[in-house]
Amino acid sequence: NPCIQCNGRVRIEPMVELADALGAERLVTGHYARLVELESPDGPLVSGGADPAKDQAYALARVPTRVLAKMDFPLGAMTKAEVRQAARDRGLAVADAPDSQDLCFIAGIGRERFLAEHGQLGPREGDIVDPGGNRLGAHNGFFNHTIGQRRGLGIGGGTPLFVIGTDAETNTVTVGGRADLRTRRVVLEDLDLRRPAERVRSARLRHHADSSEVERVDIEGGLATIHFASDVERVAPGQVACLLDGETVVGCGTVSARES
Numbered sequence: 001n002p003c004i005q006c007n008g009r010v011r012i013e014p015m016v017e018l019a020d021a022l023g024a025e026r027l028v029t030g031h032y033a034r035l036v037e038l039e040s041p042d043g044p045l046v047s048g049g050a051d052p053a054k055d056q057a058y059a060l061a062r063v064p065t066r067v068l069a070k071m072d073f074p075l076g077a078m079t080k081a082e083v084r085q086a087a088r089d090r091g092l093a094v095a096d097a098p099d100s101q102d103l104c105f106i107a108g109i110g111r112e113r114f115l116a117e118h119g120q121l122g123p124r125e126g127d128i129v130d131p132g133g134n135r136l137g138a139h140n141g142f143f144n145h146t147i148g149q150r151r152g153l154g155i156g157g158g159t160p161l162f163v164i165g166t167d168a169e170t171n172t173v174t175v176g177g178r179a180d181l182r183t184r185r186v187v188l189e190d191l192d193l194r195r196p197a198e199r200v201r202s203a204r205l206r207h208h209a210d211s212s213e214v215e216r217v218d219i220e221g222g223l224a225t226i227h228f229a230s231d232v233e234r235v236a237p238g239q240v241a242c243l244l245d246g247e248t249v250v251g252c253g254t255v256s257a258r259e260s
Contacts, residue, residue, distance in 0.1 A: 001059070001207060002103060004240045004252070008062020016070050027071050031056045034076035035068060036248055044068045045194060048247035051079040058207050061242045061252040065194060115143060126171035128155060131164070131180065142166040145173050147236040148181060164234070182231040188224040188241055188253025195250040203228070204242040205235045205255075211244055224253055 012027070019027045032049035033056050043065025048055045063071075075083055087095035106114045115121040121143050128137040137155040139145060145153075149163040153175065162181055165174040186205070193200075197219060202211035203226055213229040226241065235241075237257035243250055 001240050002105075003059045003207075004062050007060055008064070012063055012071075013067050016067050019070070025070075028074060029071065030075050031060060031073050032075055032078075032080070033057045033060055033073045035071070035073060042194065046249050049073075049076045054080045055247075057247065057249050058204055058240075058242045061240060061249050062192060119143075124171055126173065128153065128173045128175055131174060131176050136161075136175065139173050142168060142171050142173055147234055178233075181233040183234050184228045184231055186226045186228075186232070186235070186241060187256040187258050188226060189222065189256040189258075191219070191222065191224045191251065191253040193219075193224070193243070193251035193253075195245070197224075199245045199250045200226075200243045201246065202244045204244060205232060205239065211242075214243075217243075223256065223258070 012029075016027045019025075032051055032054040034047045034049060035044045036047045038044045045065070046057050046060045046063065046068060048057045060068075078086075084095050109117075121141060124141045125138055126142060127135050128139050129135055137153065139153075143166075145163050145166055147163055147165070150160060153161060153163070153173075155161060155175070159177055161175040162178060163173055164176040164180045166172070167174070186203075197217040200214050200217050202213050204211045212232045215227045215229050218225045218227070226243075235255050237255050239255045240252055241255055242252050
């Protein structure tokens with residue numbers, strides 16, 4: 001999820017540095033999130049906002065604690081409806097503006113043009129195969145498909161098929177049944193754990209997904225293996241797993257291509 005990386009490593013820290021340079025005490029943003037454990041010697045943590053439909057704690061999971069310590073999220077205790085009403089009461093023109101869901105860096109460009117201009121990725125036919133390597137059809141570039149995708153494969157009929165893997169080197173897309181997506185373990189790299197692993201009670205594998213109960217976390221050699229209490233559907237390598245204690249983000253990591 002590029003928004004997590006952007007917030008955590010590109011955008012927000014320079015804004016806090018600018019606030020410091022201007023003599024401001026804090027950076028205030030409109031994120032639907034809350035700060036908790038403000039007095040902890042390990043720094044504050046970000047937690048879910050009051051409006052579960054707009055909760056942005058996942059998107060803030062990589063913002064460093066030293067940066068969070070200089071921030072405020074005044075909308076965290078409000079629902080989106082309450083915020084809109086407050087804007088109407090103040091006569092603000094944006095009170096009824098539609099929500100934006102676009103990635104800022106592809107707005108007005110589109111995914112295909114962005115990939116072509118910045119990744120030199122254009123149409124490139126390859127095979128769609130089953131787990132045994134048998135060819136089932138063709139695609140127009142592995143990068144156009146993601147783990148869990150069902151629609152747009154062009155191989156309809158029979159048992160529903162889902163993307164269960166992509167290979168950049170061979171430009172192949174592997175499909176299988178829903179059962180092939182299920183797992184109880186996910187390996188994370190680039191781990192950022194801000195509290196003891198014992199506090200990880202659940203994990204959210206996608207921005208708007210429900211969290212899934214975690215039985216334990218094993219950490220070895222810079223990798224963390226998350227063991228879930230029940231099956232979860234695999235996510236694409238590179239996606240961020242948000243590690244939670246209730247609604248509070250106690251860490252995060254990037255889903256690894258390595259199998260546990």
